[in-house]
Amino acid sequence: MLNETYRAMLGRKSVIRETFMYGRQRAAQIGAENVFDYSLGNPSVPCPGQFTRAMEQLLAEGDPVDLHGYCPSQGDPGFRAAVAAHLAEKFGLAYRAEDIFPTTGAAGAIAHAIRAVTKPGDEVLTFAPYFPEYGPYVEGTGAYLKVVPPQAPAFQPNLDEFERMLTPAVSCVLINTPNNPTGVVYSEATLTRLAEILAEKSREYGHVIYLVSDEPYRDIVFDGKKAPYPAAYYPHTLTCFSYSKSLSLPGERLGYVAVCPGCEGEEILVDMMSQISRFTGHNCPPSIIQRAVALCQGVTSDLSVYETNMNLLYDALTAYGFEVERPGGTFYIFPKALEADANAFCRKAREFDLLLVPSDTFGVEGYVRLAYCIETEKVKRSLPALEQLAAAYRK
């Protein structure tokens, strides 16, 4: 008896993945250099040399029994201490090693954090547009994902609607800044007001409403700015991070949950998450990757290419008549489609070998996402195709 819930999912294909697969077919026909594939958020810059050297040093000098041995179920102590020290220095919050729970990427971080602070039947609020995998992460816990409608054109969270939707059934709020798919960085004003509402409603309902903050793009912020750090505005925050983008290590599956100092339940939340990992058969990310990344705190890949690409695309899109918010970070940009149906617009774009992702998959209609984690030279070569696409709608 196969599980019908999971079997039924096989029919529902991811639009992002379908677009990517189309791109590979098309590349076989006309050459990969002629397909402008903006579909996948897969980093295109190599990891920093420090990571490779750290791995090589561990392999050369470590005792293999110790190096590859079981971690404690709360994670490698050295990694946890290194992350805590880095966060404490960067954000001025007194994180301790005991506040850090290593996970398999941000995916594992979000799944563990939400399980810890919800029970089946609770509601989890997030803001459209949102990363579609939030659906299964939340559904897997038995809670329900509720989505606050978007606020175009700037795509800061819609806090008035949020306040109305923040009922006593909501045990946690899931945010993502800098944001996939919009590239928008939540402003200080947004985070200040968000924290006020959370504090007010927590008081009113007599229980803490947790904030789960998904921040894999924290290190990709433009114009020399820093992204305001949500936990600094609201202490009951579980910060979910991944090294996939900052260190270009998406396949190595390392991230963490950081429990903010002063968070309700701070003293037991990491132990709870280590219990949760037993139920999913997860039990710690790989030992050698934790140890190597412990030696790379504060280091990133050369992320400057993403800003270069963003500026090229933003300038071109606005020049060609697109309505688009200038991204403050990430490697995504989110222009309005030139017709109401974003899916039809993406089909039209394929005629120019431009592979875009329609916004429906992110819970918003009428926009498209471009993931510009590709070579700058290719971004430049794609601009005439974008111009032709825009021209096709002016006829």
Place this chain on the structure above:
Amino acid sequence: MLNETYRAMLGRKSVIRETFMYGRQRAAQIGAENVFDYSLGNPSVPCPGQFTRAMEQLLAEGDPVDLHGYCPSQGDPGFRAAVAAHLAEKFGLAYRAEDIFPTTGAAGAIAHAIRAVTKPGDEVLTFAPYFPEYGPYVEGTGAYLKVVPPQAPAFQPNLDEFERMLTPAVSCVLINTPNNPTGVVYSEATLTRLAEILAEKSREYGHVIYLVSDEPYRDIVFDGKKAPYPAAYYPHTLTCFSYSKSLSLPGERLGYVAVCPGCEGEEILVDMMSQISRFTGHNCPPSIIQRAVALCQGVTSDLSVYETNMNLLYDALTAYGFEVERPGGTFYIFPKALEADANAFCRKAREFDLLLVPSDTFGVEGYVRLAYCIETEKVKRSLPALEQLAAAYRK
């Protein structure tokens, strides 16, 4: 609102871990060399040089963007192909790459396999004594773990009782050979009869009953023998493997589910498991570990120390009057305690600085587990303590 289910687990400490922690305290008092810690199943031999060299070569020669990039959600194609070829050669079954689903160790393998072939409310049958983590792995899926009583002294599965308990509510059976904690290898006769019962009941109930076979100790078998391979007896088998023991890589968290050729649903089970991984926030084991282990198929650590240790302990225990089945594999031995209460017996053993695990944690009363994955020299030095422990019960 913290999740009360997981919070409540914080009180329930693992006996194995508590014993291990006691051992560390005691080591601080009298020196680690004087504490005979048989509590933890943590490999004591280093990984083979091939693994280290494979890692070094990948780091030196691989394109980092490719090497550390996202895997397909079904896992690294090269790893899957290498595992399939290895299994096909070793067991004469026509595994294809598409039958292999890489996981985070056997833990992830079992959790994914059981989710794929059960629905909430189903029963999963296993045989006592059994690895205690089977409880959370099964509970996490919403199914119920039911335990077939043990059959001392040889600890082959109790198939008469199994047949009675195999009701239509059972959708899958979970076995473990070579067995933790007994060290017993399921015999050909056992697997033949088990397969007959499964086939008969599947016909009678009109649905396939799946076999999930947990085999992390497959490569640790004594006297030059091979462990009979369950999937060769029953095609509807999901084989769960881990490299933790065979390659001494427990911290690197790599294993797989192998769907047997001819298994009901063979063509969709791996895709289903890749969907399941989205709900647990898991998404593939680390890329570089998959690629390095792909280059180590058919290779193991030097596992001979475990057989040396087993023979020393088995001969000593029988000489000292213990009732004990001679292990056919693993690095565990499971003698009968010298008093009815295994917990009291383990407390008595601590007086001689022998750290044993009482069998209650494995669903059986009156036995103890010794994990002899320690240095042979220390096993030898522990024998007088075992003799004194036995003598204390002859007074």
